[in-house]
Amino acid sequence: MTPAFLSAVVDTLLPGDQGVPPLPTGTAAGVAARPEPLLSHRDGAEHDVALRAIARAAGGEDSFVRADAAGRIACVRLVEAEMREPFRALVALVLQDYYEAESVLVAMGWRVEPPQPAGHPLPAFDEALLEPVKRRDRMWR
């Protein structure tokens, strides 16, 4: 499969947005930088099956690349309807790389660093909220 075709598929699945800060496209986030996993049978999923089906639906890889956004989306929807499981596996794979990309985490207002060792601050519990419950009679039987 050509790099142009893979990039076009990735950016159809992950088009990005113009929010503040903007979400990058899949390729801008580096998703198609390593095409091997997309083409492999990694983890028992047949990602290349879904990719080949997308190319077929468009009349070839080049046709998919040349299609406008609406045309690409129509091809992808067709494959999603025809082979749900392989398609979901392909989406799951590209989502993994995308939502761990630094630029995506920042755009979504989340930090780049992993959960440890810093953890997260949370305010202490305000026990006064419980006063109405504390006034209740025994509920258990």
Place this chain on the structure above:
Amino acid sequence: MARLDPVDVVVVGAGLGGSAFCARLSERAPQLRIVCLERGDWVDRSAMPAYRRDWQSAALGAWATSPNARLSVDARLPSADYPIDDSASPIKPLMWNGVGGSTINWAAHVPRLHPSDFRTKALGGVGDDWPFSYFDLEPYYDLNDTAMGIAGLAGDPAYPPKRSPRMPPVPIGRMGEKAARGFNALGWHWWPADAAISTVDREDRRACNNAGPCLMGCPIQAKASADIVYWPAAIKNGVKLRTRCVAQQVIVQGGRAIGVTYRDATGATQEQPAAFTVVAGNGIGTARLLLASNVGRGVDGALGRYLMFHPIAYARGMFKEELDGPRGPIGNCIYSHEFYEHQSGRPFIRGLQLQVTRENSLLAQAARLEPAWGAAAHRLLREEFRHSLPVMVVAEDLPEAGNRVVLTEGVAADGLPDVRVEYTVSENSRRILDFGLDRAEEMLRAIGAHRVVRVPLAPVTGWHLLGTARMGDDPARSVTNARGRCHAVPNLLVADGSLFPTAGAVNPGATIGALALKIADDLAREVIG
């Protein structure tokens, strides 16, 4: 096959039940020679993903909660799993196979059952009564709480007073406070969760720093797990723990268990003779081994049957203001037991828990969207991430003989027969979930949710594997007696969640620990007088 020196007790499984059992029995009867066989290994905390930037995708691969998901990845696994055919169950079994069992990747939400949960038959004519009461088990709840270290708050009117000490509760955060205001506005009960999580520094366990992904293990040991809570004491008391040893069969001769055959870490088969055999492999693993050993066939018709999960649904409210997202220990925030106790006039029998949890990681939230791709997915995630509040509806699952664990014809790589789960969500459970979803949405709307998304049944929630070797007096409807001894083989015991006659509507960890401690005490009394 080598025949090893006989011991007094051989235990299969070093999860919560087996660990608590070994620690307690070795304390009460130090003269006993006790060996524990565990199919997995000690978990390597330095390998836990929470320090890594790929921690989100690790949760979908080698550190997934599902053994089948872990087995599907091409990697060295931290858990010694076996495949489970779950195609005939809408709820997928989750577990961890290693020292500590599923407490390695549990949420550590440790509520107790209610007293009424032990008497569903007497009170409402459904299910089966436990062969003892809440108050018989209460001292063991206290012991287990003390061993685990519980963060929580005394005084919950939904429970009898709890005597065991409590650390300050885990912070409930903005999501917990918002939900609490909703419950208060409706006049409904709520309380901060009991969590087996340190909120203060304690010896080698650091205080929780609200990092979030408890289900991939806790590298700072704030979260209690059986490997760090029970095993140091058990080993100090002389219990021999043999890891990477897969029990193949409980050997029964003349109605007595004479020991266990197992495959050791080298692949060699060993026979461990013992005066008592104890199985604690969880609701699937225990049934699998006992069925493979022909323990129940033709005698204990209940073996493998009456499997109970807790069917779970979600209502997720979307809010304009920023909430906590994945900050905080994921399963521990606040709960409501307003609808827990049975009340006539409702469209179902028994009850439910509403549990406010933390949110999933960004990737996990993105992956479950519908659609999961395209501009619409980006819009939905923008609306949801850090702005959603999930309320989990946990239904009491009544025991039904048709829900079961069965062996299939194949042989798995671990040498045991393949295993399948056959489970259907009952009409009563469905009505509980629907009622609970309505109440959860009512609360979320009361606090200003502009959109509520319902998940009618969450499939990847099968943590609670209960009931497949249930206790009782009637051998036709139960596998063991009140002391965990099999009716058909009196020196063969069970010490895990398989024993539950009914499930209540809360997480079972506290009860599994308490039950295993009680069974150890019962055996110690019989052995040493």
